[in-house]
Amino acid sequence: MxxxxxxxxxxxxxxxxxxxxxxxxxxxxxxxxxxxxxxxxxxxxxxxxxxxxxxxxxxxxxxxxxxxxxxxxxxxxxxxxxxxxxxxxxxxxxxxxxxxxxxxxxxxxxxxxxxxxxxxxxEYVYLRSDLADLPGKDYLSIRRQLNRFNKHCTSTVEAITAANLEEVRTFLNRWCLWKNCDAQEILSSERDAVFYAIAHFQRLELSGLVVKVDGEIGAMAIYEQMTPDTALVHYEKGLPDCEGIYKAINVETARHLPESCTYVNRESDIGLPGLREAKTRYHPHHMIDxxxxxxxxx
Structure with a gap:
C-alpha cells in the first residue's frame, strides 16, 4: 500500500x-x-x-x-x-x-x-456575465468607479504574448517595489510564483491581459481554462497610478473570456479582511469550500 x-x-x-x-x-x-x-x-x-x-x-x-x-x-x-x-x-x-x-x-x-x-x-466563483456587464444596482458603485477610470485615464488593452512578456516583468518589478514584497513573506512568495508563471507562460498554456495607461502597463491578469465552463484567474495586479484600474482589469478579463466560460473562479481571500471585502463586493454566484x-x- x-x-x-x-x-x-x-x-x-x-x-x-x-x-x-x-x-x-x-x-x-x-x-x-x-x-x-x-x-x-x-x-x-x-x-x-x-x-x-x-x-x-x-x-x-x-x-x-x-x-x-x-x-x-x-x-x-x-x-x-x-x-x-x-x-x-x-x-x-x-x-x-x-x-x-x-x-x-x-x-x-x-x-x-x-x-x-x-x-x-x-474560493469565490462568479458568473462571467456579471463581471463583464456589471448589471443592476448591485454593481452601481463598481460601475461608477470604472466610469471615473475611463474618464480620467487614457487606456488600452492588450493580450499577454511572447512579444510583451518583458514589459510584464518590468511592471511586476514596479508592483513589488510599491508593495515592498521583500518585507512580507507571502508577497515575496507570490512574486516568485507569478514570475515562474511568466517564465513558463506558453508551456503552462496560460492566457493574460494587460491594461496600459499612457503607454505603460498599469495592471495585468493571468488566467487559464480550468474546466470546460470555468476560467481561473491566478494573478491580478495593478498599480495605484490611476484610480479604478483594478476595476478595469477585472471587467476586461471577463469580457475577453470565451462565452463558453459560464463561471470565473477568482480564488480565495486567504483570510485577509480587505481582500474578502473586495471579493464579496462582486457578488459571487457560489463558493468552492x-x-x-x-x-x-x-
Whole structure:
C-alpha cells in the first residue's frame, strides 16, 4: 500500500500526468491545479504519488506536511491509508479535502469523521456575465468607479504574448517595489510564483491581459481554462497610478473570456479582511469550500 517513499517532488515535466488525471477527474478548487502547484512549489514543496488510478498530493510548508484527499476513483482503502499517513505527521491540519464530491461521499462512508470548514481557503466563483456587464444596482458603485477610470485615464488593452512578456516583468518589478514584497513573506512568495508563471507562460498554456495607461502597463491578469465552463484567474495586479484600474482589469478579463466560460473562479481571500471585502463586493454566484480534518478527529 501507499508509503511516504512512494511520493516524489512535482516538477514541470509532470504536467501531462496531472492534466490527464484532471481530464478524467476535473478539479474545481484552484489549489489542486497543476499551474498553482508548480508555480508555488518553491513555497509548498509539493510531492505526489500515483496508485490504483488515483493521484495523491502532499505539501510541506515551514516543515509541516499536509495531505489531500486522493484524486481518482472512489477507493476507501486508499483514502484510509492517506488519512493514516496524515496521522503520523505533526501538524494541526494534516489532511485537506478540496473536492466537494469527496465531502458528500465521506458523509456516507465515514460519518464518524469531523469535517471542519476552512473559510480562508474557500474560493469565490462568479458568473462571467456579471463581471463583464456589471448589471443592476448591485454593481452601481463598481460601475461608477470604472466610469471615473475611463474618464480620467487614457487606456488600452492588450493580450499577454511572447512579444510583451518583458514589459510584464518590468511592471511586476514596479508592483513589488510599491508593495515592498521583500518585507512580507507571502508577497515575496507570490512574486516568485507569478514570475515562474511568466517564465513558463506558453508551456503552462496560460492566457493574460494587460491594461496600459499612457503607454505603460498599469495592471495585468493571468488566467487559464480550468474546466470546460470555468476560467481561473491566478494573478491580478495593478498599480495605484490611476484610480479604478483594478476595476478595469477585472471587467476586461471577463469580457475577453470565451462565452463558453459560464463561471470565473477568482480564488480565495486567504483570510485577509480587505481582500474578502473586495471579493464579496462582486457578488459571487457560489463558493468552492475547503475542509480539513484535525488529528484528534481521525
Amino acid at each position: 501507499l508509503d511516504l517513499d512512494d511520493f516524489k517532488p512535482v516538477t514541470l515535466d509532470d504536467q501531462e500526468i496531472f492534466r490527464e488525471q484532471y481530464r478524467q477527474y476535473p478539479q474545481v478548487h484552484s489549489d489542486n491545479t497543476f499551474t498553482n502547484i508548480v508555480c508555488w512549489n518553491h513555497y509548498a514543496h509539493y510531492q505526489y504519488a500515483t496508485l490504483r488510478g488515483s493521484l495523491v498530493i502532499l505539501s510541506t510548508i515551514d516543515g509541516k506536511t499536509a495531505f489531500r484527499d486522493p484524486i481518482g476513483p472512489r477507493d476507501p482503502e486508499l483514502f484510509d491509508r492517506v488519512l493514516e499517513l496524515a496521522g503520523e505527521v505533526e501538524q494541526k491540519r494534516p489532511f485537506y479535502i478540496l473536492n466537494p464530491s469527496t465531502i458528500a461521499w465521506l458523509r456516507e462512508y465515514r460519518p464518524d469523521l469531523t469535517l471542519h470548514p476552512d473559510r480562508d481557503d474557500a 475547503a475542509w480539513y480534518i484535525k488529528p484528534e478527529d481521525f
